[in-house]
Amino acid sequence: MNLSKRLEAILSMIEPCQRLLDIGSDHAFLCIEAVKRGISKTAIAADNKQGPLDISKNNIKNENMSDLVIPVLSDGATNISKPCDCWVIAGLGASTITQILNDSLDKAKLVDQIIISTHSKVEEVRAFLYTNGFNITNQRMIKDGKYYPIIKTNYAGNKYDYTAYDLIIGNIEKDSTYYQWIDHQRKHYLELSKLNSEFDLYYQLFNQESFQNQSQDID
């Protein structure tokens, strides 16, 4: 099964686990591959709509994995009773992701690794995590048509005194995709800040980060 570059990146950030819960799993591709590759022993493909779940059921059956990958109708993790040591919440907007976490906060606090990839407003997701005592342990930027940040987190119990930089840019692995994204954002916010001063801070942060990268090249 061929996964998108984004789903491959998410999979690569999962450490071996017992039971993966993919929230908003759509067609269960991630769960099937995680179990097939031995990354997770079993998996739950959760979705809040029957249509995607029916397709998941078929995909799981075609792979002869009906004992190992279980589709469950669930809004977020609310209908999940079995403990899962890894959660993936990907391909959703920031407000849906924070709502899912908030609705099942006690469960989320017990999860060893939560991998999050939002399609929008990553700063809202980071603010939610920091405010609720989660640690962000790893962050990567993937370009798969668009740029997608991927966050790895777990509950630590201590509130982090975050800065605007932590929310808007974040401590992302500094590879070539990261610097392409920084440059893309710098140009994007330069244009936006000409129209609306609300975006000045965004431009300043991306411009500074871009400048630091150029300085390192000169060194």
Ligand SMILES: C[S@@+](CC[C@H](N)C(=O)[O-])C[C@H]1O[C@@H](n2cnc3c(N)ncnc32)[C@H](O)[C@@H]1O
């Ligand atoms: C765009 S797909 C993302 C699929 C996959 N996770 C990915 O990243 O490619 C979003 C899926 O999440 C489901 N979804 C939306 N809100 C949800 C919620 N609150 N709980 C569970 N699933 C949800 C949708 O039905 C849809 O199948």
